[in-house]
Amino acid sequence: MLELQWPWALVLLPLPILMRLFSKRQYTGQTTHWRFSELYQKDRYNQTGTSSLSTWLLHLTWITLTLALSRPTWLGEPSYIPPTGRDLMVALDLSGSMQISDMTLNDQPADRLNAAKEVLSQFIQARQGDRLGLIVFGSKAYLQAPLSFDLMTIDQLVQETQIGLAGEQTAIGDAIGLGIKRLQDKPADQRVLILMTDGANTAGRVSPLQAANFAAKQGVTIHTIGIGAEQMVVQGFFGPKVVNPSSDLDEPLLTNIAELTGGQYFRARSTQELKAVYQILEQLEPTPSEEVFQRPKTTLFHWLGMLSLILLGLSILSSGRLSLRDRRAS
Structure with a gap:
């Protein structure tokens, strides 16, 4: 045209x-x-x-x-241009305790990691317009995927994670520090880190609260999720008994991290509660609603x-x- x-x-x-x-x-x-x-007469050359x-x-x-x-x-x-939303990093705990089967999927027992994968996959697919990245942590924190609009690849990398891939312990402070590093050059009102864990900080070189204070200075919002049931029936020497599989979960620490950075702490005792948590996050951190076209x-x-x-x-x-x-x- x-x-x-x-x-x-x-x-x-x-x-x-x-x-x-x-x-x-x-x-x-x-x-x-x-x-x-005369306008059409020939000139002297003609x-x-x-x-x-x-x-x-x-x-x-x-x-x-x-x-x-x-x-x-x-x-x-005209071509479709993904609207610019948030730069959102997801930090996923792969420590040994994530293999505890106190969650359910399709009415079948499932470990915490598989339940987290299922719910996180749905969350990722709904984040059109956002750039997502993935951090996995255990004894150490690793960048599994940098910030990208390629949500399909991010989802695939989430599904490929395995328990113990980053070690058996839990380095919450290192995961936060790595998230800050990957978000620090982004717009201040669009930096979000979602940290999901089932334990307490037992490894790493950075204190979680120290990392959270630095995140607050950098304008990074951290939402924390504590995953794991509070009751579980296990077979003991004298027969079945009820235990708390989430006794190691440090809820005060996760609450402090969220409050220091302007985020929220969520408790997910089941797969249904975990789905509800991500629905709330959809409202707290909405995606762009307008479609953008460019010619x-x-x-x-x-x-x-x-x-x-x-x-x-x-x-x-x-x-x-x-x-x-x-x-x-x-």
């Missing part, structure tokens, strides 16, 4: 005709006569049988120059400008040759 940014420039197109019209005006007494036929190529080239020069002044732009087909623009101004210069040069060259031929003939 062709678009003229300055269409009013086209009113200059008939200017050469008007100038020639006024130059051909003749006076008889007090009456003005317009000799339109009288010798030679076509006035120079005149036609000048006309084309003026036309292309006027079109260039109108700033023609070619608009391509690529190609400016034709410089091409027409170059063409007008070429035509002008040819006109001057043609005029010079015809003048030389006329002098030789005389």
Whole structure:
């Protein structure tokens, strides 16, 4: 689709005709006569049988120059541009305790990691317009995926995580520190870290509270999720008994981390509660709702400008040759 940014420039197109019209005006007494036929008479070069190529080239020069002044732009087909949302990092605990089967999937017992994968997958697929990244942590914290709009790949990497991949212990402080590092160059109002764990900080070189204070200074919001049931029936020496599989969960620490950074702490004792947590996060950190389309623009101004210069040069060259031929003939 062709678009003229300055269409009013086209009113200059008939200017050469008007100038020639006024130059051909003749006076008889007090009456003005317009000799339109003279506009089409042959000039002195045509009288010798030679076509006035120079005149036609000048006309084309003026036309292309006027079109260039109108700033023609070619608009391509509209393409969808993902709207810019938040830069969101997910820190997932892969320590040994995540293998405890106190959750359910499809009414079947499931360990904490598989339940987290299922719910997190649904959350990732709904984050169109956000850039997501993945951190996994155990005894150490590792960047599994940098921030990206490729949500399908992020989801696939989540599904490929395994318990113990990062070690058996829990380095919460290191995970927060790595998240801050990956988010620090992003817009301050769009930096979010979701940290999901089932234990207490038992490893790492960085204190969780120290990392949380630094995150607050950097404008990183941290939402923490404590996962794991509070009751579970296990088979003991004297028969079945009820235990608390989440006795190691440090809820005061996770609460402090969230409060220091302007986030919230959530407790997920079941898969259903974990789904509810991510639904709340959808409301707290909404994705962009408006679709954005962009049409690529190609400016034709410089091409027409170059063409007008070429035509002008040819006109001057043609005029010079015809003048030389006329002098030789005389």
